[in-house]
Amino acid sequence: MPKKSVRNPGYAALGPYRASFAQGVPTLVYHKLGPLPQGVNMKSLYVDARLFAWQMRELKRAGFSTDTLGGWRNFSKPSPARVVLTFDDGSRTIMRHAMAELDTNRFKAIQFIVADAIGGLNHWDIRDNNEAEDPLMDAAEIREWLAAGHEIGAHTRTHPRLPQIPEDQAREEISASKKILEDLFGREIRHFCYPYGKWNRRIRDLVEQAGYETAVTLNFGVNGAVDDPMALRRIGVWHPPRNFRTFVRLLVAGFPMQYFRKR
Numbered sequence: 001m002p003k004k005s006v007r008n009p010g011y012a013a014l015g016p017y018r019a020s021f022a023q024g025v026p027t028l029v030y031h032k033l034g035p036l037p038q039g040v041n042m043k044s045l046y047v048d049a050r051l052f053a054w055q056m057r058e059l060k061r062a063g064f065s066t067d068t069l070g071g072w073r074n075f076s077k078p079s080p081a082r083v084v085l086t087f088d089d090g091s092r093t094i095m096r097h098a099m100a101e102l103d104t105n106r107f108k109a110i111q112f113i114v115a116d117a118i119g120g121l122n123h124w125d126i127r128d129n130n131e132a133e134d135p136l137m138d139a140a141e142i143r144e145w146l147a148a149g150h151e152i153g154a155h156t157r158t159h160p161r162l163p164q165i166p167e168d169q170a171r172e173e174i175s176a177s178k179k180i181l182e183d184l185f186g187r188e189i190r191h192f193c194y195p196y197g198k199w200n201r202r203i204r205d206l207v208e209q210a211g212y213e214t215a216v217t218l219n220f221g222v223n224g225a226v227d228d229p230m231a232l233r234r235i236g237v238w239h240p241p242r243n244f245r246t247f248v249r250l251l252v253a254g255f256p257m258q259y260f261r262k263r
Contacts, residue, residue, distance in 0.1 A: 010044075010238035012051070014058050017235070024224030025067055025075040027084040027216065027234040032134060033097035040132040042125065044238040049097035055237070059083060060105040068151065069110065069191045069214045072232065076225040085109035086216060086234065088155060088193055089122060090137045099148065111137070111145060112155035112193035112216075115177040118142065118184075124159040124195070139184060146185060153191035154178050154212070161196055162203045170203060175210040190214070204230045 011017060011028060020026070031045040033052050040046065067075075067082040085102075087094050090113045102109055117123060119138030125131035137145070142152060154177040156162070162170045178189045190213040194203070197218025207215045207230055214229045221233035 011055075011235050012237070013055070014062055018062075020222050021081070021083070022078055024078050024222040025071070025082045025084060026222045027069070027086055027232060028237055029086045029088060029216070029218070029234040030094075030098075030237050031088050032091045033093045037132045037134075041129055042131055044236075047237050052097060052237075053101045056101045056105045056107060060107075066107040066109065068108070069153075069216070069232065072214055072223065072226045072229050075223045078224075086193070087111045089114060089134075089159075090118070090142070090155075091122075092135045092137050092141065095137060095141050095145065099145075102150070103148065108150055110151040110153050110191060111142070112153045112191075113137075113142065113177075113181060114155045114157070114159045115180040116157040117159070142185065146187065151191070152181060152185065152187070152189070153193055154181055154189050155193045156195055159195045161198045162194060163198050163200045167202065167206070171206050171210075174203075174206050178210055178212070191216070194218075199231075204228075 014021070017026070030047055030052070033047055033049050035048065036043060036046050062081065064081045064083050067084050069084060085107060087098070087109060090111050094111065098109070114136070117136055120136055122131065122134040122136065126133060146152065154174075156173040157177045157180070158173065160173060162173065165173075174192065178192075181187070181189045192207050192210075192212040192215040194215060194217055199215075199217060204215065212230070214232055216232045216234055218236065219231070219233045220235060222235070223232050226232065
């Protein structure tokens with residue numbers, strides 16, 4: 001069974017995480033970048049583009065470079081400082097707001113793509129959470145992402161909660177998404193992301209049987225000596241509330257004060 005997940009306090013700045021980041025290689029997870037759209041319910045899935053840019057520059061100034069999930073065997077050696085950048089779902093906002101910053105800082109990242117939703121919408125959020133529509137990257141944009149030296153991984157075909165569906169259906173979601181992406185983009189797909197972070201031993205074994213090298217969870221923590229590459233931990237980057245506590249936290253870290261002004 002998976003280890004019990006520790007509540008993710010949310011990453012905003014390096015300061016509070018500097019000591020823990022020295023223990024291994026952290027994996028940050030983003031979903032969408034940019035302003036909150038009208039009618040959005042899951043505000044935590046969005047990170048302001050200016051905050052994202054500042055976070056990338058702060059990591060660069062601190063001497064971090066980016067690693068890939070394929071480097072998991074060396075995560076126990078945190079020097080030189082490295083970070084893995086992941087984006088879940090394939091939101092088009094990543095193309096709009098992340099590509100230039102990643103290039104400026106010479107960072108590389110991986111997007112986890114929902115294979116049957118390429119060029120579509122976040123139908124799982126719309127259906128389950130009455131969420132605002134978020135257009136997803138189409139095949140041409142994913143090819144542009146790959147051409148820039150970034151990676152993609154599989155995030156199932158339709159983004160279900162895998163432990164809650166029949167085993168045959170879960171196997172199809174896991175294995176078919178790999179084949180669809182490989183056939184479409186001509187790249188080996190080696191990394192998998194559990195939708196909603198939901199997994200158990202049965203699902204974990206199906207992922208391994210499908211031929212993936214790693215799988216990422218939403219279990220909070222830094223990856224040091226990895227005992228199971230099918231259960232890599234990540235640190236979520238949330239949309240920080242504009243309150244006094246956050247104001248002080250980011251101001252001390254050097255984030256521009258104008259971020260907190262109303263737009």
